[in-house]
Amino acid sequence: MSATIAPARAPSRRRHRPARRRALIAWAFMLPLIAINALVVLGPSVSALYFSLTDWSGLGSARWIGLDNYLELASDPEFLGAVWHNILWTAFFLVVPMAMGLFGAFALTRIRRFRLLFRVAYFVPYIMATVVTAAVWKNLLSPQLGIGKVLGINALGSTSLALPAVAIVNNWAWWGFLVVVFLAAMQDVNPNLYEAAALDGAGAFGQFWHITLPSIRPTFMFLGLMTIIWSFLSFDYVYILTQGGPAGATDVLSTLLYRDAFTSLRAGYASAIGVVMAAISGIVVLTYLVVRKRKGWAI
């Protein structure tokens, strides 16, 4: 045995050394990414877990208080209100932009002319900075100018209308993205399927329902999943347009976290809100993965 191994060892070792060197080189190429990621994302995320269990103000030392922050969250009306607003927000974004995106994309697959033009035009709001989009709509919704004056309402100043108004503004900048992504998925659908469905007498809606929607289900599911996650993280438009007001009518988890961290100086409590937000994303993804496995979906 040993006689057969011994001569084989020398060449394999010679081949081994460059392999190990190459692994080291590969590692060296990975290093900047891992280092930056650890510094910016991983380290602060782990310390957020720790600080969420303390009464840290952001300055000075932190005192361990166990789960007190989480217990306080469970009975904090501001927090519960924010969670409710996020749930309403999610419902809105699962319905309105998804419907507009699906309709827009499907209609674009049905026309021959101007398809590119429509696609570009729909996408323009998406590339606008949130601050610019907010300015566009502040102008429009202002009670002295624009639509606000015509309709005689102050949408952003009303406790009942502010949240839908902010959601509509956010949707303006969002749905074009969905059109583009759905359109890309729909263009991969085999055209023969439509012809077969048409022969079976399916109209445009029937073809959409029986052919398009099942064919693009991976994209549809993924965007639905992302919509839920992003809805719970939404910050920019609320912060810029209303700062959570009037009277907390548009407060969402992000704006609450921001206020607790940087105005009320309750960094520990804010960290707990951040952990809850991450947990919600995690739960959504895990639920999806479990359902996917049960149903045997590929994606």
Add this chain to the structure above:
Amino acid sequence: MTATMINRDPLARPAGRLEPSRRGTGRDAGPFVYVLLCLLLLFALGPFVIFVFSALKSQSELATSPLSFPHEIHWSNFVSAWQQANMGAGLVNSVIVVAGTVAGVCVIAGCAAYAMARLNLPGANTYITYLLVTGSVPTQMFLVPLFYLWTRLNLYDSLFGLIVIYWGLFSPFATLLLRSFMLAIPRELDEAARIDGAGEIRLLFRVILPLSAPGFLTIALVSALSAYNEFLIAVTFIQNGALLPVSTTFFGFQEGYTQNYPLIGAAGLIMALPMLLLFLALQRRFIDGVSSSGLAGI
């Protein structure tokens, strides 16, 4: 909701497959569909057009007829907005931030993607999982500790500190996208170059980089757009008025003493114009890049 930086493993979908093809479903739909599409067009562009109109009006004209085409065009609004909102300084800071972000992301993600796609990195799948997980941790979760870490490291209130955060946030997605580009380059090319005696570095610069140039262009565009438009990190980490990037410069102007909507409109257009022009010039690559960042891998 902005979706520019969502991570999915871009294994399966090579970028460029999203281009609209001529083959559609064949027959042309009736005029009714065009009417509905035009209504959506009105929703997409109408508010922006009204914004452009308002930027060209006088304040008194805006008050009396807010929605109409400007009666008399006030180009001087742009001059006043430029000066009063300090847009010049904001744009300079943004150019620095965007250039630093794009250069860093290309280097960091380029190296990592090269290691993952071409160097037989041991445990490459573990790294992919790691990038997917850390890439989907919400910024809000680590915002507070990051803020206090940055004040300790003297990176708070510095453009470099802002750029480093953008590197951390944008590199994971860029890596995964570039990796899929580099995986598509035939292995035989490496072997041929190695037989000719090329080392890793030469291989990288002579073979891999030129062939994955479209991938780099895509991640550069997506990172540039994200860095230029980004708000949450910028408003949190830069306080010094002389260092504000254009997004928070404009935000400050909008929030500030002025309720002069024509000037706000002009300043907003000044901010939007660079990205709008870049988008219109490179719209196909933009759309491919941004939408593949949303669902690459499906």
